[in-house]
Amino acid sequence: MLDRRLAPEFRIPDDFDLIEPEKHILQSGANVFHMPTPNLDAVKIEVIGKGQRANLPLSQTLLPSFTLQMLAEGTHKRDAEQIANFLDFHASEISPILTFGHEGMSILSTKLHIFEILPLFLEMIETPTFPLEMLAKRKSQRRLSIQLEKEKTASRASQLFRQSLFGKNHPYGVEIDFEHVDEIKQEQLYFYSSQLLWQNLEIFVTGNFSSSEWEKLIEFLEQIPNRKGLEPILLPQPEPIDSFHEIRESAVQSSVRVGKFSIPKTHPDFIPLSVFNTILGGYFGSRLIKNIREDKGHTYGIYSSLAEIGDTNYFVIAADVQKAFTDEVIREIEHEVQLLCREPLNQDELEIVRNYQIGQMLSRFSSAFDLMDRFRAVHHSSLDLDFYQKKLSFLKEFSAEDILKIGKKYFKDQQLTQVIVG
Numbered sequence: 001m002l003d004r005r006l007a008p009e010f011r012i013p014d015d016f017d018l019i020e021p022e023k024h025i026l027q028s029g030a031n032v033f034h035m036p037t038p039n040l041d042a043v044k045i046e047v048i049g050k051g052q053r054a055n056l057p058l059s060q061t062l063l064p065s066f067t068l069q070m071l072a073e074g075t076h077k078r079d080a081e082q083i084a085n086f087l088d089f090h091a092s093e094i095s096p097i098l099t100f101g102h103e104g105m106s107i108l109s110t111k112l113h114i115f116e117i118l119p120l121f122l123e124m125i126e127t128p129t130f131p132l133e134m135l136a137k138r139k140s141q142r143r144l145s146i147q148l149e150k151e152k153t154a155s156r157a158s159q160l161f162r163q164s165l166f167g168k169n170h171p172y173g174v175e176i177d178f179e180h181v182d183e184i185k186q187e188q189l190y191f192y193s194s195q196l197l198w199q200n201l202e203i204f205v206t207g208n209f210s211s212s213e214w215e216k217l218i219e220f221l222e223q224i225p226n227r228k229g230l231e232p233i234l235l236p237q238p239e240p241i242d243s244f245h246e247i248r249e250s251a252v253q254s255s256v257r258v259g260k261f262s263i264p265k266t267h268p269d270f271i272p273l274s275v276f277n278t279i280l281g282g283y284f285g286s287r288l289i290k291n292i293r294e295d296k297g298h299t300y301g302i303y304s305s306l307a308e309i310g311d312t313n314y315f316v317i318a319a320d321v322q323k324a325f326t327d328e329v330i331r332e333i334e335h336e337v338q339l340l341c342r343e344p345l346n347q348d349e350l351e352i353v354r355n356y357q358i359g360q361m362l363s364r365f366s367s368a369f370d371l372m373d374r375f376r377a378v379h380h381s382s383l384d385l386d387f388y389q390k391k392l393s394f395l396k397e398f399s400a401e402d403i404l405k406i407g408k409k410y411f412k413d414q415q416l417t418q419v420i421v422g
Helices: 063-073 080-089 114-126 132-151 153-166 178-182 186-196 211-221 270-282 287-295 323-342 347-363 368-379 386-397 400-410
Strands: 022-025 031-035 042-050 093-098 102-110 202-206 243-246 253-261 299-309 312-322 417-421
Touching: 031 211, 031 368, 042 368, 063 080, 063 093, 063 102, 063 114, 063 132, 063 186, 080 114, 093 114, 102 114, 114 211, 132 153, 132 178, 132 186, 153 243, 153 253, 153 312, 153 417, 202 368, 253 323, 270 287, 270 299, 270 312, 270 323, 270 347, 270 386, 270 400, 287 299, 287 312, 287 323, 299 323, 312 323, 323 400, 323 417, 347 386, 347 400, 368 386
Parallel strands: 031 202, 243 417
Antiparallel strands: 022 031, 042 102, 042 202, 093 102, 253 312, 253 417, 299 312
């Protein structure tokens, strides 16, 4: 009999098997990765090309996002309302995908409806109309969004932190403003969709298809243009600064960002660094939470993360704190960072973090859709699913000395960029 008074036993798996998606190459040269989903009729298709935002003039930094969003605002056969109603009737979604490195569209549907949705998807790619009235509406919405983001200290601090790392004349540091919205014209949208979108395509398919259905799907995917990628423009060198404080007398809190450039997933130190990050501020039992939230009550939340933008990685600590205690919080952040570089973890904390990270990682593989997301995340870093098996091996075996070594190598006595808004 099951004794419900006892918590389930926690057991760390010896290993876990991850099935790589099936790879196909279309006649267009596009790579297709397929993750089968037996007994599940939901379908997800992501058509992703090489991102061009970093290669555009800074004044056109919003052009990719406007182009992708406006694809759903009308084709030669349907207007925006007809497209929206068609998708609603078929319980489907078509959404933009946009980062500095990649851009494209995602379809979420069912096997029952996917072959009705795909012709609409091709229409949106081949014959978008970018109606002027919808463009004006989108621009008005974006101006309002920019205004609201400027008023939020947290959003402003994140923007200024990237600017402090890269410089205001770098694509990754440019501050989005109203003039970037004004720059967008209908003819630019036509040019971007017909010349720059859909470069070096990769298509990620998650779904349960018979052989005949798969052949039918491939016929549709072959119709998507796959343009040869343009040579990337050499980006300017970052121009980091040590600190920046934007004073807001009326603000009741300060938004703080502290961080530095970091290393990519391909670096052999990335996995141990990710554990260091978790201990410091990567979960609700972290050092920063215990010190600044629980012990001192200066914030509702503080966290640290390893982030990437384009081909560059950085580490950042973020918090919204009581304004009067801003300087104290920054001192405590520096104290906790340096403490992890000088004193080894005790065994209890080490095991808590070990179990948390293993459980968190395994929970991210609960479905074929999760598996494809995890695959794509490492694939875009030129890795494969073996990355996660290496991570599990490290999580099972890492010691306090491993974390101390990483702290000394990347953080001990190093200057961190500080941004405060408030």
